[in-house]
Amino acid sequence: MNRRKAILSLFLLGGGATAGFTGYKWFSIHKTPDLQFLDNNKALVADLAETIIPATSTPGAKEALAHLTIISLIKETADRKTRNIFIDGLKDLADYAVAQFNQPFTALPASRQKEILLHFREKGKNYSGLLGKVKNKFMGKSFFHILKEYTTIAFCTSRPGATQTLAYDFIPGNYKACIPMAPDQKSWATK
Amino acid sequence: MGDPKQVHINSGGTAENTYDAIVVGSGISGGWAAKELCQKGLKTLLLERGRNVEHIKDYTTASMHPWEFVNRLQITEQDRAENPVQCQAYDEGSKHFYVNDQQHPYIQSKPFSWIRGYQVGGRSLVWGRQTYRLSDLDFEANAKDGHGAAWPIGYKDLAPWYSYVETFVGISGQAENIPHLPDSVFLPPMEMNCVEKHFKEAVTKQFKDRHVIHGRVANLSKGWNGRGPCQYRNLCDRGCPFSGYFSSNSATLPVAAATGNLTLRPHAIVYEIIHDDKTGRATGVRIIDELTKKTTDYFARIIFLNASTIATAALLLQSRSNRFPNGFGNSSGQVGLNLMDHHVGSGATGEYEGFTDQYYSGRRPTGIYIPRFRNLNGQAGHPDFVRGYGYQADGERREWRDTMLADDDFGASYKASLAKPGPWSMWMGAWGECLPNPNNKITLEKDKKDSWGLPLVNILFEYGSNELSMRKDAQQSAAEMLAAAGFTGVQPFDYHSVPGTAVHEMGTARMGRDPKTSVLNENNQLHEAKNVFITDGSCMPSGGCQNPSLTYMALTARACDFAVNELKKNNL
Numbered sequence: 157m158n159r160r161k162a163i164l165s166l167f168l169l170g171g172g173a174t175a176g177f178t179g180y181k182w183f184s185i186h187k188t189p190d191l192q193f194l195d196n197n198k199a200l201v202a203d204l205a206e207t208i209i210p211a212t213s214t215p216g217a218k219e220a221l222a223h224l225t226i227i228s229l230i231k232e233t234a235d236r237k238t239r240n241i242f243i244d245g246l247k248d249l250a251d252y253a254v255a256q257f258n259q260p261f262t263a264l265p266a267s268r269q270k271e272i273l274l275h276f277r278e279k280g281k282n283y284s285g286l287l288g289k290v291k292n293k294f295m296g297k298s299f300f301h302i303l304k305e306y307t308t309i310a311f312c313t314s315r316p317g318a319t320q321t322l323a324y325d326f327i328p329g330n331y332k333a334c335i336p337m338a339p340d341q342k343s344w345a346t347k
Numbered sequence: 348m349g350d351p352k353q354v355h356i357n358s359g360g361t362a363e364n365t366y367d368a369i370v371v372g373s374g375i376s377g378g379w380a381a382k383e384l385c386q387k388g389l390k391t392l393l394l395e396r397g398r399n400v401e402h403i404k405d406y407t408t409a410s411m412h413p414w415e416f417v418n419r420l421q422i423t424e425q426d427r428a429e430n431p432v433q434c435q436a437y438d439e440g441s442k443h444f445y446v447n448d449q450q451h452p453y454i455q456s457k458p459f460s461w462i463r464g465y466q467v468g469g470r471s472l473v474w475g476r477q478t479y480r481l482s483d484l485d486f487e488a489n490a491k492d493g494h495g496a497a498w499p500i501g502y503k504d505l506a507p508w509y510s511y512v513e514t515f516v517g518i519s520g521q522a523e524n525i526p527h528l529p530d531s532v533f534l535p536p537m538e539m540n541c542v543e544k545h546f547k548e549a550v551t552k553q554f555k556d557r558h559v560i561h562g563r564v565a566n567l568s569k570g571w572n573g574r575g576p577c578q579y580r581n582l583c584d585r586g587c588p589f590s591g592y593f594s595s596n597s598a599t600l601p602v603a604a605a606t607g608n609l610t611l612r613p614h615a616i617v618y619e620i621i622h623d624d625k626t627g628r629a630t631g632v633r634i635i636d637e638l639t640k641k642t643t644d645y646f647a648r649i650i651f652l653n654a655s656t657i658a659t660a661a662l663l664l665q666s667r668s669n670r671f672p673n674g675f676g677n678s679s680g681q682v683g684l685n686l687m688d689h690h691v692g693s694g695a696t697g698e699y700e701g702f703t704d705q706y707y708s709g710r711r712p713t714g715i716y717i718p719r720f721r722n723l724n725g726q727a728g729h730p731d732f733v734r735g736y737g738y739q740a741d742g743e744r745r746e747w748r749d750t751m752l753a754d755d756d757f758g759a760s761y762k763a764s765l766a767k768p769g770p771w772s773m774w775m776g777a778w779g780e781c782l783p784n785p786n787n788k789i790t791l792e793k794d795k796k797d798s799w800g801l802p803l804v805n806i807l808f809e810y811g812s813n814e815l816s817m818r819k820d821a822q823q824s825a826a827e828m829l830a831a832a833g834f835t836g837v838q839p840f841d842y843h844s845v846p847g848t849a850v851h852e853m854g855t856a857r858m859g860r861d862p863k864t865s866v867l868n869e870n871n872q873l874h875e876a877k878n879v880f881i882t883d884g885s886c887m888p889s890g891g892c893q894n895p896s897l898t899y900m901a902l903t904a905r906a907c908d909f910a911v912n913e914l915k916k917n918n919l
Contacts, residue, residue: 270758
């Protein structure tokens with residue numbers, strides 16, 4: 157058990173002694189979020205969203221304008237903790253790209269962008285089971301998980317995402333309880 | 348403003364404001380009262396505290412695609428901050444059918460979510476539409492185990508009225524001949540999918556007294572009385588442009604209006620029942636206009652209160668006079684007591700490995716149902732609790748909302764997994780009976796008032812040991828059935844749902860034979876003012892574990908029939 161994990165275990169036991177150690181972290185996720193940063197970095201969010209859901213035979217996140225929805229959803233629907241983790245994560249990631257590859261994330265080829273996201277995924281790895289739930293509750297989800305979830309929601313509720321990657325039937329008209337899967341059966345966009 | 352009673356202005360003459368009948372509230376039971384009374388020839392005034400909602404025309408979100416919603420149907424931070432209670436129930440597509448918590452405050456002595464829809468149609472626009480009859484197992488429960496007051500009626504009294512309302516409503520389901528869950532008059536059922544059929548077969552084979560049946564739902568599986576059929580969009584809580592499900596707006600109010608006998612008065616907050624001490628009858632009601640705050644008196648020979656459980660009790664408690672110092676019809680002291688809900692949010696989930704070549708199309712607006720199987724007549728009683736619970740359940744394949752949480756993948760392979768139907772899973776949640784308990788109650792605040800000068804409601808409600816024991820059993824039994832049916836990764840759950848979450852408030856003006864211990868008699872008449880009838884959830888002496896709206900509808904139709912007969916006999 158590493159130190160971070162040990163400290164989280166204390167939360168499980170109701171230990172208050174961890175407050176000093178996590179105080180800075182606590183502040184950083186509860187401060188007033190820098191929402192302006194989102195509007196100034198649409199291209200960064202667009203490239204990240206495209207890395208999560210790329211164009212294939214169907215449009216990807218960028219064509220679905222998922223980044224605009226992500227920014228709007230972070231502003232309107234996310235809680236303060238999630239907003240801060242997401243915005244701080246974007247800043248970290250932008251810095252990391254320059255530090256590692258001397259170029260902004262948006263100027264890098266897709267393969268490098270993927271590499272960077274893999275790094276942030278590793279950083280955001282959570283513990284399994286109860287300990288992971290406790291971490292999410294106190295510290296919020298990781299930047300990577302927030303990015304992935306908001307990208308997915310934005311994409312799957314977009315017109316291209318719902319109607320081309322997924323199957324969308326606004327007015328089904330009837331219900332068939334059991335049908336054989338078609339060879340390229342897509343999953344339903346809404347339920 | 349101050350006390351509305353002191354600024355009373357009658358905007359019209361008595362004759363102009365006089366009707367044969369007044370109905371207070373246009374939700375699921377008030378809509379029925381209006382329909383029945385109008386059809387029986389009574390000039391009926393229907394008072395609704397909120398705005399008008401015209402069927403179809405005012406369903407402003409009903410035809411919107413997900414991408415047309417700014418917040419993609421997600422709840423916002425503003426919702427959580429300003430509307431902490433109501434936002435548990437609504438989404439961006441249905442928010443306009445719920446009240447605003449800031450405008451309509453109440454006091455929670457203990458946490459209780461009072462979910463409300465103040466508009467013509469009330470919560471019938473957004474209800475869950477599950478419809479199950481009560482049986483004598485429920486009607487006899489209070490008398491048998493001593494909790495609450497005995498019901499003054501039994502199943503045989505209500506059975507014909509269940510049939511009567513079902514024939515109009517249109518309920519999809521299948522006859523099963525289960526003694527404690529009597530069959531309704533049914534339209535064809537909405538079929539089970541393959542994993543549900545498998546579950547049904549396994550449970551029926553391995554457990555005595557346990558049935559797995561089609562959800563019984565007030566959605567039209569075929570065209571019915573000029574409405575529907577259901578288009579399987581599963582967007583019911585936005586209002587249905589196809590009239591595919593039952594609401595006051597789609598069904599009862601149009602019929603009432605067609606008689607020419609209905610006067611609908613929106614924005615009318617009824618704040619007092621007027622009583623004539625000489626005759627011992629109510630003569631009418633006082634309203635305050637929601638928008639102008641002007642007060643008006645309306646008069647009628649009979650009055651139906653269908654304001655919903657908590658609001659009806661509050662109206663009685665507000666209506667104090669020399670004759671009724673503790674509230675209208677409240678010499679028993681029972682008004683406001685015995686608040687009940689159903690406890691929800693305990694059960695289990697599991698995954699099923701198999702049927703990978705099977706899927707479904709269309710969005711069925713119901714699931715499956717496992718009727719109560721605890722403490723049935725002839726069974727040994729459960730050691731930890733009396734009464735019981737039923738499960739609502741459904742089987743489905745994993746789709747994007749769950750796939751996104753399943754692993755840490757991203758990129759083209761992740762996109763492909765979003766597009767592919769995932770494994771089958773089943774969710775089972777219990778709806779359980781809450782015992783009538785006089786400590787669970789609503790009272791009025793002395794000093795705190797709303798924008799109309801009316802006292803705030805204070806709700807004090809908490810689960811007792813019977814409910815908590817039942818929730819444990821509901822988790823274990825769900826997990827046990829899923830495991831027996833071959834599900835894997837079975838997880839019992841308890842969401843620790845706040846009381847009120849089921850939106851099945853009942854009690855607070857119970858029926859009973861004895862005026863000393865009950866508020867209403869066997870015909871839903873106030874013991875102390877025979878021309879006042881209450882047929883919303885407040886009349887319920889106990890709640891069963893079945894979704895209750897069908898029972899309110901049947902009680903309403905029955906009481907209307909009684910009331911009009913009594914009027915004809917000049918008894919009222």
